[in-house]
Amino acid sequence: MMRKDFPMFDMHITPVPLNDAEKDIYDWQMDVRGLGESGQEKLRGASALISRVGGLGGPLALELAAAGIGKLILAHAGNLKPGDLNRQILMTHDWLGKPRVECAARRLRELNPRLEIEAVNANIHEDNAAALVSKADLVFDCAPLFAERYLMNRECVRQGKPLVDCAMFELQGQVTTILPGKTACLACIYPEDPPGWKRKFPVLGAVSALAACVGTLEGIKLITGIGPALAGKMLYFDTRTMTFRTLPLQPRPDCPVCKTAHAKA
Amino acid sequence: MAGKDEETVCVKEDLGVSELLAEATREYSTAFHNIVWDAQGKLRPSLMVLVNDEAVDKQNLPVLRDRDRVLLVPAIAGG
Ligand SMILES: [Zn+2]
Numbered sequence: 001m002m003r004k005d006f007p008m009f010d011m012h013i014t015p016v017p018l019n020d021a022e023k024d025i026y027d028w029q030m031d032v033r034g035l036g037e038s039g040q041e042k043l044r045g046a047s048a049l050i051s052r053v054g055g056l057g058g059p060l061a062l063e064l065a066a067a068g069i070g071k072l073i074l075a076h077a078g079n080l081k082p083g084d085l086n087r088q089i090l091m092t093h094d095w096l097g098k099p100r101v102e103c104a105a106r107r108l109r110e111l112n113p114r115l116e117i118e119a120v121n122a123n124i125h126e127d128n129a130a131a132l133v134s135k136a137d138l139v140f141d142c143a144p145l146f147a148e149r150y151l152m153n154r155e156c157v158r159q160g161k162p163l164v165d166c167a168m169f170e171l172q173g174q175v176t177t178i179l180p181g182k183t184a185c186l187a188c189i190y191p192e193d194p195p196g197w198k199r200k201f202p203v204l205g206a207v208s209a210l211a212a213c214v215g216t217l218e219g220i221k222l223i224t225g226i227g228p229a230l231a232g233k234m235l236y237f238d239t240r241t242m243t244f245r246t247l248p249l250q251p252r253p254d255c256p257v258c259k260t261a262h263a264k265a
Numbered sequence: 266m267a268g269k270d271e272e273t274v275c276v277k278e279d280l281g282v283s284e285l286l287a288e289a290t291r292e293y294s295t296a297f298h299n300i301v302w303d304a305q306g307k308l309r310p311s312l313m314v315l316v317n318d319e320a321v322d323k324q325n326l327p328v329l330r331d332r333d334r335v336l337l338v339p340a341i342a343g344g
Binding site: 055144166167168172173191 | 270271296299300309310311313315318319320336338339340341342343344
């Protein structure tokens with residue numbers, strides 16, 4: 001029988017051995033085919049940057065914390081407002097008016113006190129993008145503005161880090177995994193900052209969380225190798241009609257962001 | 266984003282994707298117009314156009330066959 005393996009992206013993660021308490025906590029999860037103790041040790045040794053921990057990045061951070069990732073770097077500016085509470089499930093009502101990233105870190109530590117967290121009370125911008133991306137093995141893009149998304153894309157391509165790009169609007173979502181030098185980058189997919197995009201978008205928390213869970217699985221697959229990621233593909237879903245499609249993505253030969261990465265690969 | 270999820274339409278034989286989009290633009294909202302077309306009347310670079318889940322060349326849009334499914338995927342960034 002011929003077997004066709006999927007291509008892996010070597011992230012050079014050093015596994016961290018589990019102690020007895022961790023073996024108990026991840027007992028059920030290590031039974032997932034292909035994961036085992038060695039996959040759990042890779043998760044324990046991995047670090048991820050999550051840009052914004054709101055409606056999408058919040059549940060994503062929670063699922064990564066639950067799955068036993070070693071370190072999270074959370075970048076999110078601003079204080080909690082009432083209008084955040086319909087979807088930002090790491091927040092608590094009593095935290096209104098206080099920094100959201102601190103509330104997120106507090107909630108994540110309640111679930112997983114072993115998790116190392118670097119909470120940055122700032123969004124991704126030109127001055128911090130390179131440094132924040134350099135601290136992580138992989139990046140989860142959950143920002144509500146294209147300018148931030150393009151910055152993370154540029155830095156991930158430049159530094160050779162995988163970028164899991166998760167987005168939603170109303171009842172729809174899109175998730176893709178960008179592997180520098182191997183797949184289309186965000187600027188290949190969306191070569192212009194879409195002029196109609198508005199900061200305030202219609203959102204149900206369950207749609208954000210669905211995109212977040214798909215994104216989390218992408219990250220877990222990249223770290224542990226338990227299955228092929230959505231590399232060069234986009235999962236597109238519309239929950240109004242419950243339509244889920246996996247769409248092909250092609251790198252643009254003239255993409256100013258990733259053409260050098262493709263030439264080197 | 267344009268206020269429609271999906272629609273099944275009967276069109277004349279050998280209708281091109283570009284003609285279909287032009288016709289839809291006349292029927293649908295201004296929001297649809299702005300997602301699909303730029304100020305020069307060209308398809309927006311940030312719009313993915315797929316026929317039967319395969320990406321099409323926007324410079325050279327294909328002619329549709331019976332039961333083809335055209336999917337428009339606009340750029341979104343909600344988080
Ligand atoms: Zn590119």
